[in-house]
Amino acid sequence: MSVGVLVDVMLALALVGLSLRVVTGRALFRDMVLFILFGLVISLSWSRLGAPDLALAEAAIGAGLTGALMLMAYRRLVEGGAEDSPGRRRSFLALPVGVLSGALVAVIGFAALGVERVPGAAGTLVLEELPGTGLGNAVTGVLLVFRGLDTMLEMTVLLVALLGAWAVLGEARPGRLHQVDRDTPLVAALLTSVSPLTLLIAVHLLLAGTDSPGGAFQAGAVLTGCGVLLVLTGTLRPAVAAGLVTKLLVIAGLTAFVLIGAGALAFGRPTMALPGTWAVYLIETAMMLSIAVTMTLLFARSRGLYPERR
Amino acid sequence: MTGVLLGLAVVFLLLNLLAGLWRIAVGPTAADRMLAVLLFGSTTVAVILIMAEWLGDGSLRTVALLFVVLATVVTLAFVGTVRGGEGS
Numbered sequence: 001m002s003v004g005v006l007v008d009v010m011l012a013l014a015l016v017g018l019s020l021r022v023v024t025g026r027a028l029f030r031d032m033v034l035f036i037l038f039g040l041v042i043s044l045s046w047s048r049l050g051a052p053d054l055a056l057a058e059a060a061i062g063a064g065l066t067g068a069l070m071l072m073a074y075r076r077l078v079e080g081g082a083e084d085s086p087g088r089r090r091s092f093l094a095l096p097v098g099v100l101s102g103a104l105v106a107v108i109g110f111a112a113l114g115v116e117r118v119p120g121a122a123g124t125l126v127l128e129e130l131p132g133t134g135l136g137n138a139v140t141g142v143l144l145v146f147r148g149l150d151t152m153l154e155m156t157v158l159l160v161a162l163l164g165a166w167a168v169l170g171e172a173r174p175g176r177l178h179q180v181d182r183d184t185p186l187v188a189a190l191l192t193s194v195s196p197l198t199l200l201i202a203v204h205l206l207l208a209g210t211d212s213p214g215g216a217f218q219a220g221a222v223l224t225g226c227g228v229l230l231v232l233t234g235t236l237r238p239a240v241a242a243g244l245v246t247k248l249l250v251i252a253g254l255t256a257f258v259l260i261g262a263g264a265l266a267f268g269r270p271t272m273a274l275p276g277t278w279a280v281y282l283i284e285t286a287m288m289l290s291i292a293v294t295m296t297l298l299f300a301r302s303r304g305l306y307p308e309r310r
Numbered sequence: 311m312t313g314v315l316l317g318l319a320v321v322f323l324l325l326n327l328l329a330g331l332w333r334i335a336v337g338p339t340a341a342d343r344m345l346a347v348l349l350f351g352s353t354t355v356a357v358i359l360i361m362a363e364w365l366g367d368g369s370l371r372t373v374a375l376l377f378v379v380l381a382t383v384v385t386l387a388f389v390g391t392v393r394g395g396e397g398s
Contacts, residue, residue, distance in 0.1 A: 002317075003313075003314055003317030003318055003320075003321065004317060006317070006321055007317060007320050007321060007324070010321065010324045011324070014324070014327070029340050029343065030334060030335070030337070030343060033334055033343045033344070033346070033347055034334065036347055036384065037330075037331075037334075037347065037350050040350055040351065040354045040377075043354070043377075044354060044357055044358065044361075047358050047365075047370050047373060048361060048365075050367060052367060052369040052372070052373060055370065055373045056372060056373050056376060059373050059376040059377050059380070060376050060380065063351070063376065063377055063380035063381060063383065063384065064376075064380040064383050065383075067347075067383070067384035067387065068383050068384055068386075068387035071384070071387040071388055072387065180386055180389050184389070187386070190382055194379060197379055198379055198380075201375060201376065201379060204372075205372070208372075212369050213369040213372065214369075214372065218376075222376060222379075222380070225379070225380045225383050228383050228387075229382065229383055229386060232383075232386050232387055233386065
């Protein structure tokens with residue numbers, strides 16, 4: 001047995017074992033921690049499978065967002081007195097849902113085993129046509145050039161999610177989110193060193209995304225990590241209303257997509273035909289900003305954010 | 311030969327994660343579990359860096375970079391959430 005197979009088997013076992021523990025466990029905090037680990041192992045698996053784009057996305061979202069979100073939720077639960085109730089309710093749906101999901105995975109797996117390579121499949125076409133787009137990264141090519149409409153709709157989904165959250169939020173005043181005082185030892189130093197780094201890495205991911213793994217989604221997620229840091233330390237405070245800048249940033253991604261996509265019509269080209277690499281950069285930048293602002297606002301449960309003045 | 315050795319290093323690091331899992335299962339405090347998560351994060355970074363060399367895919371190093379920078383987020387969220395002795 002080669003070493004590669006051994007690594008694959010270990011990763012697969014770790015994924016199945018961790019997910020079983022997360023689903024069946026009864027200690028809230030421990031299972032949360034295990035879920036964070038699950039994200040790490042998923043990222044390792046994507047790396048092993050040679051999909052650095054997905055590994056990047058998982059790293060950015062799993063490390064920067066999910067863990068912090070769950071810890072915040074945990075704090076609210078503890079404050080609400082719901083700490084680890086021993087008799088967690090059992091659902092009668094658990095078994096059928098589990099069996100059906102297993103069956104679905106098995107069917108897809110068996111179907112995938114029997115699939116033969118089709119000549120002229122979408123994937124090979126993309127790789128053939130990629131040099132004509134001026135992009136080096138097939139994933140970015142698919143997201144922005146070949147399937148631009150899908151990506152535009154994804155931005156719409158993100159916007160709708162934020163609007164939905166705002167609707168549920170109602171007129172309630174934003175809660176106290178700020179977790180750590182900046183007077184706490186090391187926190188100020190941490191902020192001053194980490195937040196510029198996240199900016200740098202986000203911009204790097206965005207620019208590198210045209211030729212190598214990276215792109216607007218990963219860059220946006222990294223920026224969100226920076227936003228979450230600032231919210232947690234109270235450097236950015238939740239505001240009651242969204243300012244003009246916030247609103248513009250939230251719709252920037254969708255707007256850039258629509259304007260450039262529809263603008264192609266004016267020049268007699270098909271809708272969503274991007275005029276060049278500059279359009280890709282422009283849309284990706286707008287998308288990154290929109291993603292970062294939207295997700296930070298969702299994390300902060302607020303309509304806007306304002307910097308703390310000291 | 312180097313490839314096999316790099317692969318074995320990955321296997322060794324993955325086995326190390328088992329030790330972290332044991333600490334998470336036993337606890338006893340939330341801080342112990344959180345530290346195990348940070349250990350997991352560092353080990354993951356090491357595994358990814360070795361994989362970048364092993365699989366010959368340099369872009370994996372960016373993944374490792376992200377993990378290093380964003381590890382601070384979950385740490386800060388934890389510091390504000392749970393006091394050392396709390397949690398199970």
